[in-house]
Amino acid sequence: MGFSWVNIIALAQFENRKMLYKNPNAPIEKRIADLMKRMTIEEKVGQLNQLNAGTLTGPAAPLGNKAPVMQEIRDGKVGSYLNLEGAAYTLKHQKVAVEESRLGIPLLFAKDVIHGYKTIFPIPLAEACSWDLKAIEQNASVASAEATAAGLHWTFAPMCDISTDPRWGRVMEGAGEDPYLGGLIGAARVRGFQGDLSDGKHLMACVKHFAAYGAVEAGKEYGHVDVSRFALWNKYLPPYKAAIEAGAATIMNSFNVFEGVPSTANVYLNKTILKDKFKFKGFAISDWDTYTEMINHGYAANNQDALAKAINGGGMMEMNSSISIQYLPQLIKEGKVSIKVLDEAVKRILYYKFKLGLFDNSYRYSNEAREKSESLSASNRAIARKAACSSMVLLKNEKELLPLKTNTKVALIGYYAKSKADMFDFWVAKGDYNQAVSMFEGLSAKFPNLKYSEGYSSDATTTDSLINAALEVAKNADVLLVNIGLSGNKAGEDRSLANIKIPLGQQRLLTELRKTGKPIVALVSSGRPMVLTQITGLADAILQCWIPGTETGNALADVLTGAYNPSAKTVMSFPVDEGQIPVYYNYFNTGRPTSADGSGNWFARYRDIPNEALFPFGYGLSYTTFAYSDLKTDKTTFSKSDIVNVNITVKNTGKYDGGEVVQLYIRDLAASYIRPVKELKAFEKVALKVGEEKQVRFALTANDFSFYDMDGNTLLESGDFEIYVGGSSSNVSKFDLKLIK
Numbered sequence: 011m012g013f014s015w016v017n018i019i020a021l022a023q024f025e026n027r028k029m030l031y032k033n034p035n036a037p038i039e040k041r042i043a044d045l046m047k048r049m050t051i052e053e054k055v056g057q058l059n060q061l062n063a064g065t066l067t068g069p070a071a072p073l074g075n076k077a078p079v080m081q082e083i084r085d086g087k088v089g090s091y092l093n094l095e096g097a098a099y100t101l102k103h104q105k106v107a108v109e110e111s112r113l114g115i116p117l118l119f120a121k122d123v124i125h126g127y128k129t130i131f132p133i134p135l136a137e138a139c140s141w142d143l144k145a146i147e148q149n150a151s152v153a154s155a156e157a158t159a160a161g162l163h164w165t166f167a168p169m170c171d172i173s174t175d176p177r178w179g180r181v182m183e184g185a186g187e188d189p190y191l192g193g194l195i196g197a198a199r200v201r202g203f204q205g206d207l208s209d210g211k212h213l214m215a216c217v218k219h220f221a222a223y224g225a226v227e228a229g230k231e232y233g234h235v236d237v238s239r240f241a242l243w244n245k246y247l248p249p250y251k252a253a254i255e256a257g258a259a260t261i262m263n264s265f266n267v268f269e270g271v272p273s274t275a276n277v278y279l280n281k282t283i284l285k286d287k288f289k290f291k292g293f294a295i296s297d298w299d300t301y302t303e304m305i306n307h308g309y310a311a312n313n314q315d316a317l318a319k320a321i322n323g324g325g326m327m328e329m330n331s332s333i334s335i336q337y338l339p340q341l342i343k344e345g346k347v348s349i350k351v352l353d354e355a356v357k358r359i360l361y362y363k364f365k366l367g368l369f370d371n372s373y374r375y376s377n378e379a380r381e382k383s384e385s386l387s388a389s390n391r392a393i394a395r396k397a398a399c400s401s402m403v404l405l406k407n408e409k410e411l412l413p414l415k416t417n418t419k420v421a422l423i424g425y426y427a428k429s430k431a432d433m434f435d436f437w438v439a440k441g442d443y444n445q446a447v448s449m450f451e452g453l454s455a456k457f458p459n460l461k462y463s464e465g466y467s468s469d470a471t472t473t474d475s476l477i478n479a480a481l482e483v484a485k486n487a488d489v490l491l492v493n494i495g496l497s498g499n500k501a502g503e504d505r506s507l508a509n510i511k512i513p514l515g516q517q518r519l520l521t522e523l524r525k526t527g528k529p530i531v532a533l534v535s536s537g538r539p540m541v542l543t544q545i546t547g548l549a550d551a552i553l554q555c556w557i558p559g560t561e562t563g564n565a566l567a568d569v570l571t572g573a574y575n576p577s578a579k580t581v582m583s584f585p586v587d588e589g590q591i592p593v594y595y596n597y598f599n600t601g602r603p604t605s606a607d608g609s610g611n612w613f614a615r616y617r618d619i620p621n622e623a624l625f626p627f628g629y630g631l632s633y634t635t636f637a638y639s640d641l642k643t644d645k646t647t648f649s650k651s652d653i654v655n656v657n658i659t660v661k662n663t664g665k666y667d668g669g670e671v672v673q674l675y676i677r678d679l680a681a682s683y684i685r686p687v688k689e690l691k692a693f694e695k696v697a698l699k700v701g702e703e704k705q706v707r708f709a710l711t712a713n714d715f716s717f718y719d720m721d722g723n724t725l726l727e728s729g730d731f732e733i734y735v736g737g738s739s740s741n742v743s744k745f746d747l748k749l750i751k
């Protein structure tokens with residue numbers, strides 16, 4: 011009897027069953043152990059190698075940016091690709107890994123899915139201004155669904171870097187200046203991206219950039235960082251910690267140093283904190299070339315030295331630079347890196363390959379049918395539209411200029427309002443601005459009498475003729491809507507700016523339009539809080555639109571017409587001037603704090619500008635008004651095991667139904683380390699109909715009154731506290747509370 015195909019397949023199946031790691035019913039740990047036994051050192055090192063296969067999101071590798079080489083996949087020399095995407099394209103490469111490599115270990119496909127994949131949501135900074143954790147979670151899961159259909163397993167988000175410097179182009183990617191809110195939002199995004207990672211429609215999140223990357227000096231991208239452990243623990247770490255506690259599968263090192271040692275090789279960050287204190291069980295990835303960049307830092311002499319330091323300092327997967335694959339086997343032979351360290355990293359990476367189901371159903375993520383039906387679907391766009399509405403912050407609304415009736419004769423002025431090429435920022439994954447709704451399109455659809463004029467050109471400069479044309483259009487209008495700010499291209503990585511004032515050409519335009527006496531609404535487009543000082547007096551209303559994504563124009567129309575009543579509150583303070591940066595609400599009093607009315611001499615201040623932000627953290631208007639009353643607690647002294655209930659009544663006293671973010675702050679008056687003048691500890695977003703009032707209750711526990719010492723120990727100290735509640739960090743009522751032992 012000769013061999014038939016049936017016999018051959020049966021034999022292969024029998025062989026497979028013997029390979030425990032291929033048995034879907036075996037526990038993951040056992041499968042990993044079985045697979046590890048079969049892997050050569052070279053194959054293990056291959057798992058640490060992540061190559062770029064698409065758009066450059068950093069400098070090209072020394073050998074140039076190369077298309078995937080199938081033989082490298084066959085040889086098990088690659089564990090993951092970034093920027094290799096699309097259902098068909100990922101499938102093609104996954105097949106080679108699974109069917110043609112010796113052990114059939116699947117690849118991980120990764121990409122920066124920062125605020126949507128095809129359907130682009132508002133930038134994360136804007137989304138955070140909604141203070142709507144459920145919606146933020148949902149937005150992330152929409153992005154996951156679209157990205158996984160295109161074969162992706164992993165996003166490099168959320169960015170959990172706290173920053174108080176709007177010159178830094180990447181503030182657009184984070185959740186603003188507050189550690190507590192940043193943590194809640196980071197965790198919500200992790201939950202939204204990941205789900206439980208079992209349904210093929212969610213992807214792994216990556217908490218980045220660990221740690222304190224938001225503290226780059228003078229907001230300069232890739233710049234130096236010098237923060238104390240006190241600041242690290244109390245200001246920078248809480249959002250990463252919260253996102254890790256929400257189950258983030260991966261973490262990314264930062265480009266910067268901490269205490270003089272690059273994060274990539276920093277044992278305090280990667281072992282003491284991440285592994286020992288945070289009990290992080292996922293795997294770490296370097297940022298783009300951070301291993302080899304340690305040579306530029308002056309921390310490593312050459313590639314081998316850099317690699318040994320990175321791996322011994324907690325490094326696991328290496329993005330782009332590929333020195334692990336070149337030198338790690340040799341370093342292991344020489345005893346410079348122990349095999350135990352390599353094994354630990356490989357096990358963690360393999361765990362997630364199993365967890366995502368890639369060994370059992372390797373092609374589930376590359377789903378052409380789903381890619382077609384779900385990408386940019388009407389329902390995804392509707393969710394993005396709502397997200398955009400709830401992210402726009404109303405900064406000023408004199409004489410209740412807004413909302414506008416749809417029969418208002420509006421003039422829309424501003425080059426960026428019509429230019430789709432300027433709508434999106436750098437981090438838009440596969441978002442296509444041609445499929446987005448510009449301000450012009452969205453507003454034209456709602457205001458039939460709209461007339462448009464450019465007012466300035468693509469570089470935000472203007473000319474007499476552009477101004478005259480704008481004045482001409484303004485003549486017949488009742489209200490002027492002027493889109494100012496920056497092109498979307500100016501937001502994101504490698505987009506730091508020293509000057510963040512409204513461009514001079516736009517200032518001149520506004521000055522000329524102001525002379526017409528017509529009411530002006532400034533629509534500010536930007537991925538950061540800009541210096542608006544020069545234009546606040548030139549506009550009757552100011553709407554901070556940020557970069558709202560695919561549904562920009564529709565959402566703007568909803569907000570301007572009152573179909574959506576603004577309820578966003580800024581999560582980053584707007585500086586009066588660049589010279590005031592960093593400016594943030596949770597600052598520390600010095601020995602010479604500002605006198606209450608700002609008068610007198612010899613205290614911490616500038617002589618030419620105020621200390622306070624132009625628009626502080628937590629600030630944002632609505633078309634209606636809210637009154638706060640009856641701030642009460644159920645106790646004025648409490649002990650560590652008590653819950654303190656804080657109640658406040660909020661009433662809608664205006665003419666429109668609306669939403670308000672009720673914010674609670676505390677201040678610890680004397681402690682073993684100084685504490686900020688205010689710290690956000692709780693908030694609730696309430697919806698109130700005209701005339702309606704609600705009692706909002708916050709239940710504070712001991713945890714809310716604690717903070718960290720230099721070593722990350724939690725301190726809870728008795729003493730006096732102040733509690734503040736209100737609709738912004740600067741507009742609050744207060745009472746006193748005592749914590750007893």
Ligand code: BGC
Pocket residue numbers: 067068092122166218297298503
């Ligand atoms: C950025 C990361 C990003 C990576 C991959 C780096 O330059 O700092 O945030 O995830 O590139 O695109």
